[in-house]
Amino acid sequence: MYYGALEAGGTKMVCAIGDENKNIIDRISIPTDTPDQSVPVMIDYFKKHNISALGIGTFGPANVNQNSPSYGTILKSPKKAWEGFNFYKTFSEALKCLVVVDTDVNAAAWGEFLFGALKGLRSGMYLTIGTGIGGGVIADGHLIHGMMHPETGHILIPRRDGDGTPCSCRFHQNCAEGLAAGPMLERRTGMKGKDIPADSPVWDLEAYYIAEALVNYTMCYSVERIVLGGGVMSNEFLFPMIRKYYTELLSGYIDMPQVKNPDTYIVPAKLEGNQGIIGAMNLF
Template structure:
């Protein structure tokens, strides 16, 4: 019986899973992202138990990462703020231990792929997925291909116009008022002194948060004209937020372009927090089926 592996390499934790041929998860484990030596030792130990049946592994990693197969540093995590992981050969470390096909992409691309194949974007040809959590990242697929060029998109660092009542200077060390610097989980906590999940639904801050996400969707719509935009990640667990984002997006767009019905255009992930794992497993399975 063939098994497929998934590695969601997150900045806060690694989630590893093994599935059967139908992508039913047999076992899943999670551990904190510490040093590469400690963390990768746990990854390798987990998959070693399945070595005889493991056909392939899909990996979605926090970034930036080098996805250019011609590059000498293909498979590396590159200029991450996590110092211990800078210029770390994640893919090479896996390949040293497992002589099987291994797919390698960003964590948000993996989640995007999961939703594209199995979730909210199933049957659509053009999809964009944003994760709004510890950081903000975006992945896009057009006609079965990830949209990428010299590297993968870094959509979470698009600049946003600050809300008139928001004097927060931003948390990103590179660009003060980028989307991640203004609207990620840590930006909310630094600005308000508490995490978003402790705020009431009526808190006026949610209008500010929704405005930044609406600006993101406005820009994405005009640049890529996707069939659907999915908003995932921990911050989007606030179920009231998506309605505010839809309303403010429609105000910003002001009827300029026609897009799908708003409830089908700006959506939450159907796979929830499983999007990344199922995306990695699907990528792994497709590696062995081509």
């Protein structure tokens, strides 16, 4: 018996096959083009392995309410070609198997909860900071859903005095994604994040905005740990900067041992970039 997993990201689609114990034994990666280009390749891959179930973690916004008639549909998205595409209907009809759809960041949070930095806890959050910002939240051992899913990248945060660079989000002027994701780093410096020197002053501003967002997540979700991943967070020097600003901004309001030790409260992901595909494999 084989199982399938799909991590549908903004730049690439990762497809994987798991054995009867859901250990990944094969995978492919293809570019995220249009549905007409990408989907037939993925369906052929899963058909070849005759899978019994498929877990999909997709970029959002997406309808992940299993009781909705449009379950599995991509909603208003920066990826215009994918707006209205229904992952659930397309893959369940093509593969004739169980299909479960959630967001890519929820899948990643689930992977970290089962096998990574959130293992052994009852609550936690995974936040990816890269081309965009998104997060999955776990409470009492379950992923949080609502009318759709948390849009953690689009919480509104105060701008630091003196920061007048136009926000990179086309919907908001001061959301976390628009102020701290990769495109804003490039807008501020003219360089890709990976090329910005570690001593650039832009990193201090980046750490400040991330810390602002994390304080809000602590207040709203009361999680036991926050895990940070994504391309921006491959710059490990950001962690102590974020923790410093987090502690300052929290101002001692939360009197709990977890937040009093930010080194163990705000931590890097453990699954080496595989948390999304591992989580998707375990959504069903």
